[in-house]
Amino acid sequence: MIPVVGYAGRTVGVLGLGRSGLSTARALAAGGAVPVCWDDSDEGRARAETEGYAVRDLTRDGAWDDVALLVTSPGIPHLYPAPHPAILGALRAGVPVDNDIGLFFRSVATQEWEQMDVAPRVVAVTGSNGKSTTSALIHHILSEGGRAAQLAGNIGRGVLDIDPPVDGGVVVLELSSYQTDLARALTPDIAVFTNLTPDHLDRHGGMGGYFAAKRRLFAEGGPDRAVVGVDEVEGLYLAGQMAEGRADDRVISVSVTRKIKGPGWSVFARKGLLAEWRKGRQVADVDLRDMPGLPGAHNHQNACAAYAVARAMGLAPKAIAAALQSFAGLPHRSQLVAEIGGVRFVNDSKATNVDAAAQALAAFPRIRWIAGGLGKEGGIAALQGALGSVAKAYLIGHSARDFALQMPGIPVEICETMDVAVARAAAEAEPGDVVLLAPAAASFDQYPNFEKRGEDFVACVARLG
Incomplete structure (x- = not known):
């Protein structure tokens, strides 16, 4: 405590x-x-x-x-x-x-830190998608590297429940916009911004307020180093505000859409190959393509951000690569549940909005897609360009029929419930297909949370025998 x-x-x-x-x-x-x-x-x-x-x-x-x-x-x-x-x-x-985050930052450092050889450090991760995986991945890399790391915040334990950090220890925090928006103290040593897509807009008065809540971690937190995803304009703006110039390596830019080769510090992934550039030259690379816990470009972005944090903390590229390879992934986030008769079953119940669902759909070549639940404003209209890999959709929950109307040209079956959707998708799947739960909707019409929805999917797959 x-x-x-x-x-x-x-x-x-x-x-x-x-x-x-x-x-x-x-x-x-x-x-x-x-x-x-x-x-x-x-x-x-x-x-x-x-x-x-x-x-x-x-x-x-x-x-x-x-x-x-x-x-x-x-x-x-x-x-x-x-x-x-x-x-x-x-x-x-x-x-x-x-809130408890503000109390944590005001209380975690004690007089005992002055007697330690290496003062503890705090890494804080925010953004729209990928926060949990990035936070867990940072914790995994540090733990594999022999660091005494604890995972808390929006994932793992409550921030005030953790043990006081030991000499050289690291606390990795996942922070939502609700948490960063209100905390009166925000002083991480390293702050991470993954990406920004519309979400929770009612709680922030629109997109500007939502970004402002995320930005507080950097603008008011004053981290020693910032790891910033720059594939959206908000990330570019944030990186620009944090850096004093092009060569300022206190900011590490992260991308999965373009190469970044300027005089600063960058980590990017293209076609599954991660590259680290610093001072105008490549200093390391990692092949992410065969890492089972990190499928798809969205997970490659998570890997880049976690890699950047680990490098900023002094870990060697080979040690980081080995830890990335051994990362098993998180439940309900691109989680490989089973492979039956050449068909993979993947649980991405955390994909509760269209952007997260689009990332999941882009990770696999041929998909039997289970979607639906309590749809958000706009439904899935924004997914039109992301459905090329969908062989058929099996729709559940409150928004099933609304979703069906927004998928012209895609075979659709209204299944209503998870057990029916899993059974029908499994019956029609062919070797090489992926049965993917990526709902693009909230869970509250049928489940108390996305975890229970994912657990139901896992249970239905297990009953397939």
Whole structure:
């Protein structure tokens, strides 16, 4: 646990009592603060009371008279489309609002660090797609390289739940836009921006607000080194703002769409071949094409970003390449579930938007595509140019019929449920085909989250025998 510093003897409100909220309450108490907790659900409040924390309705008048700070969970709106009543009350009362990420950055460094030979470092990863895989890949490379690494944030453990970093240790954080948008402290040693595609726009008031939330990690965080995906204009803009000139190697540019050979530091992949360039010359290369845990260009971008971080931390290219080869991938993200009769079954349930689905569709030559769920604004119209490898689509969930209307020229079958879709796709698949779950939709019509949807796909495949 990372005890929260700066609030000993003071009352701190905790809003939202899921995983991060209860973790925050514990870390506050460990640092001597007095948490008062609130959740809109009876279940959440009961969990806090079971652990011995005081429960106070933070939406009522007078709730803030003795409160020094409000810490809110990332899923609770603090600005758009409208702030939660408790957050609005705190703002009106002049009470600062923070989250567990901000508390982590304020509390993780201790006096013990001064006695260490090598001070711990924090790597923070943000972006629209690939954050989880990139974060896990960085953690894997560092661990394989003998570094004491911990993975936390939007993946793995809550940031305040981790162990205090040891001498030379590294904390790898995956940070969503909800987390970077509100954190009052953001001070990573290395910050990573993977890419930017439209998502969560209701929470950020549009694309500009969404990018601004990501940009805070760099503009306010002041990292020693920035690894920036430059395949979108926002990434180019961010890299330009962080660098003092073309040869400034504090910025490492990453691409999977073009070669970058200028005087600075770059890592790019073309047709599965990763190249590292520095000071106008190539210094290393890695063949990504046969790495089972990293299929497709989108995973090659993740590999480039993770490679860049590892190189910035002093690891040798050969050691990084060996770790990339041994990376098994993450559940629900281009996860190879099984191969039956020459047909591969791949679980990419995390592909909840059209951009992530397009990347998954581009990774394989002939696809039996399982898609659908609770569709997002615009449906899958933007996928028209990405369906060339789809032999047939098997549609499930609330948006199945709407999706079918947006795929002219593609054979379609309305299956409604996962078990029917898997069975039908498996029955019609031929050797060399890939049965791919890449829903391009949220899961909440049939499942509580994308993980449960992916687990159902895995279970249905297992029943094929």
